[in-house]
Amino acid sequence: xxxxxxxxxxxxxxxxxxxxxxxxxxxxxxxxxxxxxxxxxxxxxxxxxxxxxxxxxxxxxxxxxxxxxxxxxxxxxxxxxxxxxxxxxxxxxxxxxxxxxxxxxxxxxxxxxxxxxxxxxxxxxxxxxxxxxxxxxxxxxxxxxxxxxxxxxxxxxxxxxxxxxxxxxxxxxxxxxxxxxxxxxxxxxxxxxxxxxxxxxxxxxxxxxxxxxxxxxxxxxxxxxxxxx
Amino acid sequence: xxxxxxxxxxxxxxxxxxxxxxxxxxxxxxxxxxxxxxxxxxxxxxxxxxxxxxxxxxxxxxxxxxxxxxxxxxxxxxxxxxxxxxxxxxxxxxxxxxxxx
Numbered sequence: 001x002x003x004x005x006x007x008x009x010x011x012x013x014x015x016x017x018x019x020x021x022x023x024x025x026x027x028x029x030x031x032x033x034x035x036x037x038x039x040x041x042x043x044x045x046x047x048x049x050x051x052x053x054x055x056x057x058x059x060x061x062x063x064x065x066x067x068x069x070x071x072x073x074x075x076x077x078x079x080x081x082x083x084x085x086x087x088x089x090x091x092x093x094x095x096x097x098x099x100x101x102x103x104x105x106x107x108x109x110x111x112x113x114x115x116x117x118x119x120x121x122x123x124x125x126x127x128x129x130x131x132x133x134x135x136x137x138x139x140x141x142x143x144x145x146x147x148x149x150x151x152x153x154x155x156x157x158x159x160x161x162x163x164x165x166x167x168x169x170x171x172x173x174x175x176x177x178x179x180x181x182x183x184x185x186x187x188x189x190x191x192x193x194x195x196x197x198x199x200x201x202x203x204x205x206x207x208x209x210x211x212x213x214x215x216x217x218x219x220x221x222x223x224x225x226x227x228x229x
Numbered sequence: 230x231x232x233x234x235x236x237x238x239x240x241x242x243x244x245x246x247x248x249x250x251x252x253x254x255x256x257x258x259x260x261x262x263x264x265x266x267x268x269x270x271x272x273x274x275x276x277x278x279x280x281x282x283x284x285x286x287x288x289x290x291x292x293x294x295x296x297x298x299x300x301x302x303x304x305x306x307x308x309x310x311x312x313x314x315x316x317x318x319x320x321x322x323x324x325x326x327x328x329x330x
Contacts, residue, residue, distance in 0.1 A: 166287045175310075
């Protein structure tokens with residue numbers, strides 16, 4: 001149990017380093033939008049969701065657009081419903097208390113690292129939790145450092161900071177490639193994600209592309225199962 | 230503490246409650262759903278398709294350099310099993326394109 005925590009913590013370090021770059025940018029942005037140090041700290045610990053926090057900071061003004069912000073947070077984080085569902089095999093046999101306690105620190109990054117590892121070996125939810133602790137530490141340090149010393153980074157675009165997360169996720173996607181079975185679902189997911197990105201405001205493209213692609217996979221498996229019977 | 234501060238803190242707490250409910254709710258619902266074969270396959274495929282959907286618009290928006298960078302990172306990650314090497318290669322390509330080409 002303890003070793004799973006440490007394994008998860010260390011396996012998440014490379015991703016966490018890139019999250020730091022992301023956090024620095026968020027800190028700089030938060031400072032420029034007038035989010036206080038304490039408010040940013042609260043967000044880091046209570047919400048702990050990168051893209052939602054970016055969005056909140058982006059929308060931050062006086063008076064606060066309460067409803068829009070909360071709905072946007074819901075829409076952006078809707079994928080956590082699916083992320084939570086995809087963690088079902090990992091939590092098989094866990095108590096309800098364990099589930100409730102360990103789920104808070106689930107972010108895209110430690111989830112992806114955990115799912116990739118789960119394909120190769122037997123791990124417990126503490127692997128995921130170790131990754132979460134690693135991320136929350138890096139997240140706090142980097143966002144608050146960005147808030148405090150942000151003025152040093154003059155040109156985040158040239159440094160490619162916004163693309164770090166994309167590259168990391170690309171590398172993780174590659175590890176999920178499952179041969180021929182993945183091709184059609186992935187093509188469908190990519191097309192639907194892009195079309196939704198163009199035509200539907202907000203972050204719905206993640207949920208729409210993800211679900212359609214997964215549906216294709218399921219239907220494909222179903223049809224193949226029917227053939228072999 | 231003025232009204233803006235109080236509202237800001239309330240907003241942050243509500244955003245946190247929403248996010249946690251989705252995380253925990255997904256796991257609870259997933260537990261009920263995973264008894265069906267079809268749903269089980271669906272959940273199995275989700276990590277890959279969700280992540281892919283996340284990255285596709287950014288890569289397309291970036292253009293040729295985004296595609297080259299992502300392709301390089303993906304292939305390197307698959308071959309070496311090392312995210313950090315893939316990240317270094319992908320970032321080198323992006324930074325090169327944005328600053329020098």
